[in-house]
Amino acid sequence: MKPIKVGLLGLGTVGTGVVRIVEGHQSDLQSQVGSPIVIERVLVQNKNKARSIGISPDKLTEDAWDIIHDPEIDVIVEVMGGIETTKGYILEALSRGKHVVTANKDLMALHGPEILAAAHENGCDVLYEASVAGGIPIIRTLVEGFSSDRITKIMGIVNGTTNYILTKMSKEGAAYGDVLKEAQELGYAEADPTSDVEGLDAARKMTILATLGFRANVALEDVDVKGISAISREDILYAKRLGYEVKLLGIAERQDDFISVSVQPTMVKASHPIASVNGVYNAVYVYGEAVGETMFYGAGAGEMPTATSIVADLVAVVKNLKLGVNGKQAKLAYKEKKLKTDEQIASKYFMLLHVQDRAGVLARITQAFAEHEVSLESVLQQPNPSNPEAEIIIITHDANKAAASRVLKSLASMEVVKAIKSVYRVEG
């Protein structure tokens, strides 16, 4: 049994987890694939740094090409992150017939089609289960579990940092800024949290999920993105009072082959299964025409959950090697991408307005909705204890995005409307 030799690019948190699993579960892995799996070489930034795992210094290198060009290496596991340089390594590895397992959502969201095409040409596997929702095997589920179905909706809580912040805000009534600071101290948020809190990280993951779920190449720029930094304590309080939780949802939808993908803070009915996904956990809700409602829940990040997905991909590559079928099961998109226009994107909306507290105001406001053919599910007017204005809370029936924009523009132009405090999509 010739051992399968792995070149590991990166030995940070996740890379360390990969070493731990490959070494700790070696006999189980061997029982499944029939060969030893050996971490042969490891790319690190500094060979002399102290590490929490015992790894022979001979295996470490600071030069990626030592690994990419090593003819003994069968599989590259890429957990170093980064985009352009990393892409160069991966394409070169593929050209040399090496298979690739990667956790790199940024790379796959931006250059997935190019990398998968290169893999296909070279008869190589590129697997990337760990790139979305860490330990949840959602890519396998979409591609294989639901191969028979037509998926029409994917909703994901795919960023643990923002879900941690929103959960804290909801449970403790805390303010965004305070919770962000705490999350940074606990290591749940980066020093520069922009990519997480402004929704970009989630958008990259949704690009990957939408591409796989709808079998059309969705690009990152197709995703309409809004983050959580503008969410107020009041918004969350109102949501809870009306029976909703505010979640940063990635939403990919398809109707008659027209698709839309967005990331935005959304009010989710408390009874919806995704509403109770709390803290740093991730979940992906998938609706298929035949299968109906499903949801997949688990850790979205972290050393060991992410490493679980990477090593499961490694097992799949090695099984394919044994069968001689690498690169023959590529998940290439076969549908033309057609994006929905704003006229085709429908959802309910929540709107919180501050208005002048005098006769006839509500009539004028509801008239604006009627003019743009947006019908209302519920309307609540109440005095605002802290100032002379009144508050109006509106939840619409399903309305298209273009019509909702027209309503908002019309409201903004009314003298009686003092402020449009919040607008949220509503789900469930």
Next chain:
Amino acid sequence: MKPIKVGLLGLGTVGTGVVRIVEGHQSDLQSQVGSPIVIERVLVQNKNKARSIGISPDKLTEDAWDIIHDPEIDVIVEVMGGIETTKGYILEALSRGKHVVTANKDLMALHGPEILAAAHENGCDVLYEASVAGGIPIIRTLVEGFSSDRITKIMGIVNGTTNYILTKMSKEGAAYGDVLKEAQELGYAEADPTSDVEGLDAARKMTILATLGFRANVALEDVDVKGISAISREDILYAKRLGYEVKLLGIAERQDDFISVSVQPTMVKASHPIASVNGVYNAVYVYGEAVGETMFYGAGAGEMPTATSIVADLVAVVKNLKLGVNGKQAKLAYKEKKLKTDEQIASKYFMLLHVQDRAGVLARITQAFAEHEVSLESVLQQPNPSNPEAEIIIITHDANKAAASRVLKSLASMEVVKAIKSVYRVEG
């Protein structure tokens, strides 16, 4: 592109769904596998019966051997149910090089190892995703998604009928008998509900999940089974008051290679993700050493969800056909089965006792727990308004099953204990 020819055994609810998906999603399926998939022949009980789908009468037969012996058929899809006769068909089909997709949990729980061995010998696939939890791709998840991990616990709500009944009892305070009757009227429960309500159906599914999750051949008789028919309204009321929901849980656990599998009504902490799985929905909670907590949720039965899993298996068989690797990825158990003794099975327990309402009783009862080294998490004594006895509610810390049995035996022998009303395992 030579079409792939399918022989369908059974055209009941699920069989009808299979025809609908194969015909309705034909172009999508073809894009994925590269060949048309054709339902070539269908076994029915009565060729002349009226049907809700249009299917050519030429394709129907009342003789299974017409299909098994047809050299044109590539894949058998078995959705007729039954055990011995059906097993004969499947073994014969395998001996003729036909691949098999089955939804038959009874067959796989009882004869899985024999059937999988026959498949392996004949270079054939036998796939059975639909046999557990309908539309949830839990078998793929355990075998492939978590191939790298060591699963230590699987908890499943894998029977929709009982979950429907328990949900109704919990939400409406209704009695078991009334809800069962209603479930029968709605078609959620069979006229003879024994297999569902006494836990046998769940036990079969847990046999399959434990075998796959722990990679050792668990047999149906290894599963300790208790159903829901003895659950009272009071039990559910007490559970809710203490912050629990009563669920029929299949629980498979592993510690140091020793395993236990049970099906029993369990009090689940309301904050546990599986506690909020309601109605006819199924969910499987999986704990892996590396991945931590995960849960997979969806429809556990029904025409289209079950057919989704069957046709996904069919797609996998056809992909393997194209790659020439059928029968080479069999999920055979490679670990020796070692069952836990009652001394090794640990959990918390809830106990509800009726006792004489006089001085010193609580001391005597708690003494019985201490003697058998079962420690207590909480104890509540209160008068029982409807009779002169007092009620004692006890929740233990983790205790082994043997010790808990000894405590119960000792309590039963005490004169002051009038009745041991309920005993439940507690989770979360």
